[in-house]
Amino acid sequence: MNRRIWLMSPAVFLLLSFCVVPLLIMVYYSFMSDGAGGRFTLQHYANFFQKDFYLRLTWKTIRLSLAVTAISLLIAFPMAYVMARIIQKGRNLLLLAILIPFWTSQLVRAYSWQNLLRDGGLLELALRKLHLIGEGSLGLLFTPYAVVIALVHIFFPYMVITIYMSLEKVDLSLIEASKSLRAGPFTTFRRIVLPLCKPGILAGCILVFVPCLGVFVEPRILGGTDGTVIGMVIEDLFFEIYGWNFGAAISFLLLSMILVVLAAFSRLSREEA
Amino acid sequence: MIRKCVGWAYAGFILLFLYAPVIVLMAMSFNASRYNALPFEWSTRWYEELAHNEKLIDASLNSVYIALATAVICVVLATMLMLWFVQTNSGLKRWIDSVVILPLTIPWLILGLSMLLMLSALGLDRNVPVLLIGHVIVSLPYTVLVIKARLESLDLSIHEASASLGANEWTTTFRITLPILFPAMLAGGFLAFIISFDNFIISYFLIPSGSSTLPIEIYASIKFGFTPEINAVSTLLLTATTVVIVVIALIMRTSLKYFFK
Numbered sequence: 400m401n402r403r404i405w406l407m408s409p410a411v412f413l414l415l416s417f418c419v420v421p422l423l424i425m426v427y428y429s430f431m432s433d434g435a436g437g438r439f440t441l442q443h444y445a446n447f448f449q450k451d452f453y454l455r456l457t458w459k460t461i462r463l464s465l466a467v468t469a470i471s472l473l474i475a476f477p478m479a480y481v482m483a484r485i486i487q488k489g490r491n492l493l494l495l496a497i498l499i500p501f502w503t504s505q506l507v508r509a510y511s512w513q514n515l516l517r518d519g520g521l522l523e524l525a526l527r528k529l530h531l532i533g534e535g536s537l538g539l540l541f542t543p544y545a546v547v548i549a550l551v552h553i554f555f556p557y558m559v560i561t562i563y564m565s566l567e568k569v570d571l572s573l574i575e576a577s578k579s580l581r582a583g584p585f586t587t588f589r590r591i592v593l594p595l596c597k598p599g600i601l602a603g604c605i606l607v608f609v610p611c612l613g614v615f616v617e618p619r620i621l622g623g624t625d626g627t628v629i630g631m632v633i634e635d636l637f638f639e640i641y642g643w644n645f646g647a648a649i650s651f652l653l654l655s656m657i658l659v660v661l662a663a664f665s666r667l668s669r670e671e672a
Numbered sequence: 673m674i675r676k677c678v679g680w681a682y683a684g685f686i687l688l689f690l691y692a693p694v695i696v697l698m699a700m701s702f703n704a705s706r707y708n709a710l711p712f713e714w715s716t717r718w719y720e721e722l723a724h725n726e727k728l729i730d731a732s733l734n735s736v737y738i739a740l741a742t743a744v745i746c747v748v749l750a751t752m753l754m755l756w757f758v759q760t761n762s763g764l765k766r767w768i769d770s771v772v773i774l775p776l777t778i779p780w781l782i783l784g785l786s787m788l789l790m791l792s793a794l795g796l797d798r799n800v801p802v803l804l805i806g807h808v809i810v811s812l813p814y815t816v817l818v819i820k821a822r823l824e825s826l827d828l829s830i831h832e833a834s835a836s837l838g839a840n841e842w843t844t845t846f847r848i849t850l851p852i853l854f855p856a857m858l859a860g861g862f863l864a865f866i867i868s869f870d871n872f873i874i875s876y877f878l879i880p881s882g883s884s885t886l887p888i889e890i891y892a893s894i895k896f897g898f899t900p901e902i903n904a905v906s907t908l909l910l911t912a913t914t915v916v917i918v919v920i921a922l923i924m925r926t927s928l929k930y931f932f933k
Contacts, residue, residue, distance in 0.1 A: 406756035410749040414771050417805050421786035478686045485679035502913040506890045507906045511693035613779020650782045
């Protein structure tokens with residue numbers, strides 16, 4: 400054993416007692432009946448699985464998160480590729496430019512999308528000037544589409560950064576070798592570049608998908624009645640007197656789902672190695 | 673050449689998407705209309721009102737204090753943890769690695785309310801120390817990752833060299849390891865600051881009633897009628913922080929990389 404163990408104990412103590420223990424307490428609460436002197440019960444879980452409403456909402460949240468992850472990947476990969484492989488001068492400037500919006504509040508950016516997306520807002524005016532749309536209104540704000548746009552906007556920079564880091568490390572001589580073996584650009588990309596930056600892509604997907612499952616602010620600001628997600632239900636339950644235990648149960652189910660996803664991802668990335 | 677043009681065009685398109693909401697909010701902070709109505713009419717009215725809005729200024733100051741404390745605590749804890757990592761081959765390492773990463777894999781909504789549940793289980797009210805610990809928990813993984821990236825790029829033989837020249841462990845730590853880690857410590861502290869400063873969800877669940885932080889004020893304002901003073905304060909903060917980032921980036925060009933590791 401190491402005598403310098405005191406160096407790591409404060410951080411580990413803090414993480415165990417304020418991250419792991421609260422999660423265990425949450426699990427405990429989810430099995431307790433409401434009110435004082437709670438007893439063991441499976442009622443909250445039964446509630447969740449019996450009502451179509453919660454299952455539909457969960458499925459909707461998963462679909463929303465998948466959509467955000469897929470769109471982020473689609474727009475972030477070319478950006479990372481451009482930064483890592485095409486542009487040499489100004490690369491650091493681009494990295495800086497991608498980082499700076501992190502410094503404005505997510506809430507304010509979400510609100511700012513209201514200005515852009517609303518009927519008669521800036522996007523509508525711009526598209527009309529370009530003759531891309533007719534006289535009709537855009538009808539984007541207060542729909543799930545608005546939520547997807549705002550979430551992609553918030554999360555895709557994480558994806559750009561993780562993919563950029565793995566692309567930057569790809570050995571150029573491998574690409575040369577592939578070319579000299581007469582592979583076309585597409586084959587080189589599919590057989591060499593893509594597998595080598597798979598860890599970056601997977602890490603990026605996790606950094607987007609997991610937080611998306613728990614969002615509740617952006618849907619509230621932009622989603623309207625059709626944009627409800629499971630995070631909003633959890634938030635609401637915690638502002639009700641007898642909602643905590645049920646809220647804990649839904650949170651635990653959400654957490655289990657995330658653990659399954661993470662396990663799948665870590666298996667995918669281990670297969671590669 | 674064509675590749676380059678297409679590349680820059682694409683980068684420009686992405687930056688437009690990234691910056692559109694930011695530019696809109698900056699422009700709206702100079703728009704006279706309370707409801708962000710068009711056409712645009714120049715005014716500095718919201719900045720004047722901001723200067724008199726003590727609630728918003730107090731909330732912003734609270735956010736700065738909490739973020740500063742979070743950054744300092746995170747840097748100290750992460751550096752200690754990483755010094756231990758250099759000096760040991762313990763089998764605990766892998767296990768501790770996953771504990772440190774844990775808060776990254778859990779949505780903040782769940783982290784925040786599980787801490788709230790713990791307070792309630794202990795019969796405690798929401799309080800500032802727990803709020804601060806909550807901020808440290810969500811920021812610490814990022815600080816650790818930044819410092820660890822620096823450590824992994826480090827040639828460990830430099831420690832042996834130092835030892836073989838007769839330096840004891842403390843001398844090695846203070847003369848060799850810490851100076852090498854310093855840029856990463858600064859970058860990690862910066863990251864912790866911004867994560868805490870912008871954190872709404874953890875504060876939302878753990879803030880004592882009667883207190884508030886800037887993100888909480890912003891959320892309340894969005895929910896119950898937006899005031900353009902929020903645009904004004906965001907513009908000021910963005911300008912200030914951009915200047916700080918650029919200055920730091922210029923001072924230590926190399927360390928910019930560690931924001932991404």
